[in-house]
Amino acid sequence: MKKTNLLSFLVVIGLILSSTKLIASITITLTAGELYQSNGVTPMADNGLIQLIADTGADGFTAPSNSSFVGGSPNDIILASFALDHNTFGSSGCFSNLINYTLLAPVVAGNQLMFRWFPLLTISSSQPGVTSYGQFTSLTATDFGNGWIVPADGGVIDLNLLTLGQGGSHAESYGVANLLVPEPTSFAMLGSGLLMIGSMIRRRK
Numbered sequence: 001m002k003k004t005n006l007l008s009f010l011v012v013i014g015l016i017l018s019s020t021k022l023i024a025s026i027t028i029t030l031t032a033g034e035l036y037q038s039n040g041v042t043p044m045a046d047n048g049l050i051q052l053i054a055d056t057g058a059d060g061f062t063a064p065s066n067s068s069f070v071g072g073s074p075n076d077i078i079l080a081s082f083a084l085d086h087n088t089f090g091s092s093g094c095f096s097n098l099i100n101y102t103l104l105a106p107v108v109a110g111n112q113l114m115f116r117w118f119p120l121l122t123i124s125s126s127q128p129g130v131t132s133y134g135q136f137t138s139l140t141a142t143d144f145g146n147g148w149i150v151p152a153d154g155g156v157i158d159l160n161l162l163t164l165g166q167g168g169s170h171a172e173s174y175g176v177a178n179l180l181v182p183e184p185t186s187f188a189m190l191g192s193g194l195l196m197i198g199s200m201i202r203r204r205k
């Protein structure tokens, strides 16, 4: 390549780079305390699964099913998944972590955020299965003064779910997970499976 050609090539590359808008990212500090299993007594183990989800369809959050963390909803987007291994309050079942998320469509500023926890799963779980889960979201200001909403490009936000015992505004019982109800299709599959086994045993007799 000639020297002049190389120079014009570099100038073009420079122009392209300077005209490209840098993709901004948001920073979220997510803190939660006293998360329990569905029995309300056993603290969430340190390998439990934590998720931060955005509702990009403004139609609310779909409950998890035993085959999908977001119940098959195409507009509930999981921004981050964590193992519960950041113990900040000196006891089990507590979580705090910094999330750096690059704002990519369909996630935009203003989307509502939800915090969900699965006490019996691990970070490597590919689907909930039949297990327990808990969730929290609030559009209005909550602990430390922020609603659970995606901030604008470059924004930094603190989201906290702290119980009364930790100086927050939520009753201790808020950290209790519910038991996930199996989907009807799973029951139907189990039922037909049992029928098949039954008929096989009958034929053998």
Ligand SMILES: [Ca+2]
Pocket (backbone or CB within 6 Å): 055, 056, 057, 058, 059, 060, 061, 062, 073, 075, 076
């Ligand atoms: Ca939704």
